[in-house]
Amino acid sequence: PSYEHILTETPKPGVGLITLNRPKALNALSSPLFKELNDALSKYDNDKDIGAIIITGSEKAFAAGADIKEMAPLSFAAAYSDNFIAPWSHLANTIRKPVIAAVSGYALGGGCELALMCDILYCTANATFGQPEIKLGTIPGAGGSQRLTRAVGKSKAMELILTGKNFSGKEAGEWGVAAQVIDGGKEELLATALKTAETIAGYGRVSVIAGKEVVNKSQELSLREGVEYERRLFHSLFGSKDQKIGMTAFAEKKKPDWSNE
Numbered sequence: 001p002s003y004e005h006i007l008t009e010t011p012k013p014g015v016g017l018i019t020l021n022r023p024k025a026l027n028a029l030s031s032p033l034f035k036e037l038n039d040a041l042s043k044y045d046n047d048k049d050i051g052a053i054i055i056t057g058s059e060k061a062f063a064a065g066a067d068i069k070e071m072a073p074l075s076f077a078a079a080y081s082d083n084f085i086a087p088w089s090h091l092a093n094t095i096r097k098p099v100i101a102a103v104s105g106y107a108l109g110g111g112c113e114l115a116l117m118c119d120i121l122y123c124t125a126n127a128t129f130g131q132p133e134i135k136l137g138t139i140p141g142a143g144g145s146q147r148l149t150r151a152v153g154k155s156k157a158m159e160l161i162l163t164g165k166n167f168s169g170k171e172a173g174e175w176g177v178a179a180q181v182i183d184g185g186k187e188e189l190l191a192t193a194l195k196t197a198e199t200i201a202g203y204g205r206v207s208v209i210a211g212k213e214v215v216n217k218s219q220e221l222s223l224r225e226g227v228e229y230e231r232r233l234f235h236s237l238f239g240s241k242d243q244k245i246g247m248t249a250f251a252e253k254k255k256p257d258w259s260n261e
């Protein structure tokens, strides 16, 4: 499909790459852009040949936030009745394959929230994160207050959200927001993300989806419920072909040839 605000490609077998591409607005996340992003995510999620998805932006901006010019005139009634921002939950609520955020440059407001929604976050050391909504007379609206707090703890999240001050990619790594901080620019960043995506796409689809599902449950459930949930899903994987394929291959010292069943 041809999109106006994003680019899509499969740079490696099994890897879907989505590049946010509204350079004139530093990839501000307008509603039309998000509609395209959700469409592309669903297509990759439903594509049997894809095993992992990457979302990235430009060297200068992952995304500088929700589109302030679109939001400025909104009324409460319009925002509420149209459920403004609700489509942003598509990624977190329905996409089952792993999504990697590769963040270079600005990831502010909704851009930071989009990155936090992804399953794995990689960034450059001098990426710029922040929740500056307070400076615009509002607050994070796409999960930032919840996901940032889970990632960095209450006191730091409170400080960031109430002062609107930015934090660097280096800090994102130190605080556990980012899984890896890449020394270098967008090219090195993307190479790292592609390598991880290729690794994940090389495993059986069923166990990868199950792995993502159980880690996400840890964010919702008590420890005991989460451990029980994990055990049930672990038990159920004995019903998959890939569990037999994987364990047999180990015993036979062979490379597993996954069936995705």
Ligand code: HXC
Pocket (backbone or CB within 6 Å): 024, 025, 026, 028, 029, 064, 065, 066, 067, 068, 069, 085, 106, 108, 109, 110, 111, 113, 132, 133, 136, 139, 140, 141, 142
């Ligand atoms: C709409 C934006 C934008 C945004 C940048 N632009 N961010 N347009 N929404 N979030 C536009 C600018 O208006 C400008 O357009 C062009 O992109 C280039 O931006 P400049 O400001 O000229 O670039 P620069 O001087 O390099 O500064 C970069 C910047 C700054 C520091 C990132 O653009 C900035 O502060 N942007 C806003 C960041 C922000 O507050 N984000 C949170 C938004 S609220 P023109 O036409 O002038 O060239 C939010 C709410 C989330 O995200 C809650 C629900 C999801």
